[in-house]
Amino acid sequence: MMAQQDDEAHAKGIMMRDERYKYISRTLGGDELYDLEADPGETTNRVQDPALMPVLSRMRLDMLKWLQATDDVVPFDYDQRFTPEMLWARVRRMVPAGKEDEVRQMIADNVSFPVLMNYCRTLSE
Known part of the structure; x- marks a missing residue:
């Protein structure tokens, strides 16, 4: 029952990876960055690690470019399904x-x- 009330558990998210790193971005909650070579079990989130800021910036930009190239068009009108x-x-x-x-x-x-x-x-x- 608690999971049904946990909005972060149901927030939209997207993940990408390359040979070494895995980046997860969510609409709610914090982003995650894992060094799959040093931490294959993904136990240490390194998104705040200053040494990995160039990796994080590159992956965010790559994700943005991919989304722009493949994502659906956002409607201009407010979605009235949600009263x-x-x-x-x-x-x-x-x-x-x-x-x-x-x-x-x-x-x-x-x-x-x-x-x-x-x-x-x-x-x-």
Whole structure:
């Protein structure tokens, strides 16, 4: 039951690798970078390692180029499948009573779902 309420567990993510490194990017939660040669079990996330910043930058750029070349076109219109009531149901447990009006206004203003979720997370920390 807890996994169903863990938004990071269900967030969209993408992974790429080369001969030595594996990079994982997610819409929610932190990115990950593994040195598969030194750590084949992927137990040490090295995304913050200054020595690997050139590798991380290269892999992020390669991922962006691949996404631009292969990803679907993003529609210009707001996706109305997610009603304000549906969005509120997703975030209400994270919103303290004093912030309810503010979050409902964000929903009414069509703030994107990832931005809304990230903001609500900061309220519950």
